[in-house]
Each structure stands twice: as C-alpha cells, then as structure tokens.
Amino acid sequence: xxxxxxxxxxxxxxxxxxxxxxxxxxxxxxxxxxxxxxxxxxxxxxxxxxxxxxxxxxxxxxxxxxxxxxxxxxxxxxxxxxxxxxxxxxxxxxxxxxxxxxxxxxxxxxxxxxxxxxxxxxxxxxxxxxxxxxxxxxxxxxxxxxxxxxxxxxxxxxxxxxxxxxxxxxxxxxxxxxxxxxxxxxxxxxxxxxxxxxxxxxxxxxxxxxxxxxxxxxxxxxxxxxxxxxxxxxx
Amino acid sequence: xxxxxxxxxxxxxxxxxxxxxxxxxxxxxxxxxxxxxxxxxxxxxxxxxxxxxxxxxxxxxxxxxxxxxxxxxxxxxxxxxxxxxxxxxxxxxxxxxxxxxxxxxxxxxxxxxxxxxxxxxxxxxxxxxxxxxxxxxxxxxxxxxxxxxxxxxxxxxxxxxxxxxxxxxxxxxxxxxxxxxxxxxxxxxxxxxxxxxxxxxxxxxxxxxxxxxxxxxxxxxxxxxxxxxxxxxxx
DNA sequence: TTCGAGAATAGAACGCTGTTCGATAAGGTA
DNA sequence: TACCTTATCGAACAGCGTTCTATTCTCGAA
Numbered sequence: 001x002x003x004x005x006x007x008x009x010x011x012x013x014x015x016x017x018x019x020x021x022x023x024x025x026x027x028x029x030x031x032x033x034x035x036x037x038x039x040x041x042x043x044x045x046x047x048x049x050x051x052x053x054x055x056x057x058x059x060x061x062x063x064x065x066x067x068x069x070x071x072x073x074x075x076x077x078x079x080x081x082x083x084x085x086x087x088x089x090x091x092x093x094x095x096x097x098x099x100x101x102x103x104x105x106x107x108x109x110x111x112x113x114x115x116x117x118x119x120x121x122x123x124x125x126x127x128x129x130x131x132x133x134x135x136x137x138x139x140x141x142x143x144x145x146x147x148x149x150x151x152x153x154x155x156x157x158x159x160x161x162x163x164x165x166x167x168x169x170x171x172x173x174x175x176x177x178x179x180x181x182x183x184x185x186x187x188x189x190x191x192x193x194x195x196x197x198x199x200x201x202x203x204x205x206x207x208x209x210x211x212x213x214x215x216x217x218x219x220x221x222x223x224x225x226x227x228x229x230x231x232x233x234x235x
Numbered sequence: 236x237x238x239x240x241x242x243x244x245x246x247x248x249x250x251x252x253x254x255x256x257x258x259x260x261x262x263x264x265x266x267x268x269x270x271x272x273x274x275x276x277x278x279x280x281x282x283x284x285x286x287x288x289x290x291x292x293x294x295x296x297x298x299x300x301x302x303x304x305x306x307x308x309x310x311x312x313x314x315x316x317x318x319x320x321x322x323x324x325x326x327x328x329x330x331x332x333x334x335x336x337x338x339x340x341x342x343x344x345x346x347x348x349x350x351x352x353x354x355x356x357x358x359x360x361x362x363x364x365x366x367x368x369x370x371x372x373x374x375x376x377x378x379x380x381x382x383x384x385x386x387x388x389x390x391x392x393x394x395x396x397x398x399x400x401x402x403x404x405x406x407x408x409x410x411x412x413x414x415x416x417x418x419x420x421x422x423x424x425x426x427x428x429x430x431x432x433x434x435x436x437x438x439x440x441x442x443x444x445x446x447x448x449x450x451x452x453x454x455x456x457x458x459x460x461x462x463x464x465x466x467x468x469x470x
Numbered sequence: 471t472t473c474g475a476g477a478a479t480a481g482a483a484c485g486c487t488g489t490t491c492g493a494t495a496a497g498g499t500a
Numbered sequence: 501t502a503c504c505t506t507a508t509c510g511a512a513c514a515g516c517g518t519t520c521t522a523t524t525c526t527c528g529a530a
Contacts (some may be wrong), residue, residue: 283490
C-alpha cells in the first residue's frame, strides 16, 4: 500500500466537539471531572490543543452553559403560550428548572456573566414578556422576574449540589441518603425541634420537582395578588 | 542571658484561630484566596499544622460556615417576634439574607451537608416554627419553608458571585459595572427585547436588598393567601 | 515544484493547589 | 530516665490550569 496511513494520527477537533465533550463529561461525572487532561483524552488529542478553541476554563464553562441554554430555547420555542400570563410564566419557569436539573453543574454559571452567555438573556426576556402582560410598573416587573429567576436558579443549585464524597454506590441510593438524614433528625429533641419533627416524614421520599412547583406557585400566587392590587407602592 | 529564647519559635494554634483566620481570609479576599499556604502564613505556622485541627478543606469550609451561622443565631436570638407569623418569618428571612450577604462565600455551603453544619438546622427550625403558626398541613409547611429558604440562599448565592476577573479597581466600581451591562443591553433590538428595554433603567442602580425583599414579599403574600384558603389541596 | 504563511496540534514544563509522610520537639506521667 | 501523647512543620507528591515552543498539515503564490 502506498498510502501514508502509517504513523500516529493527529487528532482533529472543532469548537463544537470541544464544547460537546465538555458537556458530556460534566453530565456524566460531575463538575469535578471536567479537567483539561480528561477532556483531551476524550477528544483523543493533547491538552494544549484545547486552548486553540477556548482561552480558559472559565470560557469553556461559559460556552458549555450557553450551549445548554441554546438547546433549551430550541426545545421550548413553541411552548403553548397560555392565555393567562401567570400560567405562561409558570410553564416557562418549570421548563427552565427541569432543563437545569438535567445539567446540575450549570446553575452556578447562568448568573455569572450575561455577556459571555448571550442566550441566557433570551431566556430572561421570555420570562419577562409574560410578566409584562400583567401591566405592572417597570420596577415591579423587574422585581417579579428577578424573584422567579432567583428562585428557579437558586433552587436548582441547591438541589444540584454534589454530595460531599459520601457513599453513593448502588442505585436507589438517594432514598437511603434521605433516610440517613432523617435518622439523625429523629434523634433531635422534639421539644427543641418541633418543626423538624413535624416534617421529617415529608422530607423522606419527597420529590424535588414537586417541592419546586409548590414554591413557584407561592410566588405566582403572590404575584397575582400584587398585580391585581395596588399599582406599585414604594417598598 | 540564660533564657532559651533564641532559635525559631514554633507557632501555637487552636481550632478557633484556624476557623477564625479562615473566615477573615474569605471575607477579605474572597473564596479563591483561601489556600492552606495563605492560611498558614496568616497563622504564622506551617501548612501541615492545619491538618491537626481539620482533616480537609471541605471540613474547613463546613466549620467556617457553621461558625458564621452560630454568630448569626446569637445576634438574632431575641428578634422581636411579631404577632403575625408572616411578619416573624419575614424578619428572620431578612436577617438571614443580610448575614449571608456579609459573607458571600458561605451560601454555597449552607445547603451542602446538614450533618456537618449542625447549627444550620437551628436556623431552619426557627423559620419553620413561624410557618407552623399558620396551621397548615405538614406537607404545605415543609414546602413553604423550603421555598423561603431556597429563595433566601439562592438569591444570596446569585448576588454573591465573584466577578469573572474583570476590572475592579476603584470603589464605586459597582455602578460602572452595572452601567457596562446596560450599555450592552441598550444595543439590543427593542423589537426583539421589549422586556430588557423596559427594565434597563431599573436595573441600573438597583439595590440588591430591595430586590430581595420584593421577591420575599411575593412569596409571603402567596403564603398568606394559600394558608387562608384551601387546606392543602393535592397539587 | 518549491516556498512560505497560517492554521492546528501537541509534548514538556511552570507555578500553584490540597494532601501525606516522617521527623522533631514539648509536656506530663511512671 | 524512659515513654507516650499532643502538637508542629519541612519536604515531597500528584494533579490542576496554563504557557512555551516545536512540529505537522494545508494551500495558494511564485
């Protein structure tokens, strides 16, 4: 054979491949698993090559986050916009929350730099346009969107924390983790911790998504009241 | 002189000193500044000595967070408990938010491991006891406390992000930072981004604390409605 | 066909990090 | 004196993000 196909092949990359493999790595093994060396070996190339496409790890994470948001926006592009602004807001917020939960690492980065993640702005805009339909003052509109966004992302971050290197062997491990906490709590003095004891059994086996929706509905209920009542009292 | 005071003195530490200096370091220079070497030089000792008191950086951060919570609990021990449960809940939530904002690094760690931070549980308990006075079902009580907590900590995390190594030279720089964002946003197409354009001027010069209180009041308003109305409808 | 410029790849090193190991000293007890 | 426990620390290790420099490939111009 006269072909020059012998010798070690050099890897061929692309920005899409770099971002894509980074997201895959993050999703599969968590934030701690994303290292330039691990990423390079996934790409089948050298470590330094990544810097041709991305100038730092910060930029890599910003781009990865933005890419996930792009996918989210495409997937929810034609969400059935409800007649009720609050129902529309709820749909968008739930969809955003669910997508962040699929990529627990990204919550932290969504709020960091709006310039580095241009598409995050579009997600904000969509939420904002629903709230605008409530005809409140610019200030109240801004506060309402901020509240919903803070709750969505904040809750997603809270729930998406990586466990502190504890036992995570078998599947269904989540239940036993919750049960372990509950065990500790049950040992607390019921006189001193009446609330904890009241909700222990609710906590065990609770569903994060249900918990999120319940909190969101509280905000939306408050928003319905506020928007129907006084038009933007100061403070 | 017959004294044996020559030669290099060995440093004398204590758990309180280690935690205290760690907190000081975090508060003064941010999360990235807390390294074992920096901490050791602050304590005037060697790096390895810190491991006598603390077995890992994770434990150090857990203990530091818990210590800040202890101080918070002491400071707010006798908050004037309002007659209205929601007013009491509001007081506690605002106090917690303000204290977290004084230590922006700690928000991330508060949710991580309840066992490693025993006093965080007490803060939860206090919030829960106010909500209990609303006489809702255990499930609704649990959801309400989770919502408030998620909003408090989530918002504190969002607002406490370290800027991505941008220009942070002079004081009053915050305004110019906001203004820089606003500049970018004003360049967006008003047709495509009506919400962004509506709130740009509200965003510039907005007060984080006011923004937080507005969101909190939405939740509380919703909570008032929900607790007065149907007694815990199933989703 | 040769040359050179640029795009793309990568090995090796640098400084920094959390962490571990082993040596060393001080205080109290038998 | 001998000895165990408590406490301290220098030195080293592996891993990290990042940079430097050299190399290969592609392709249009001469």
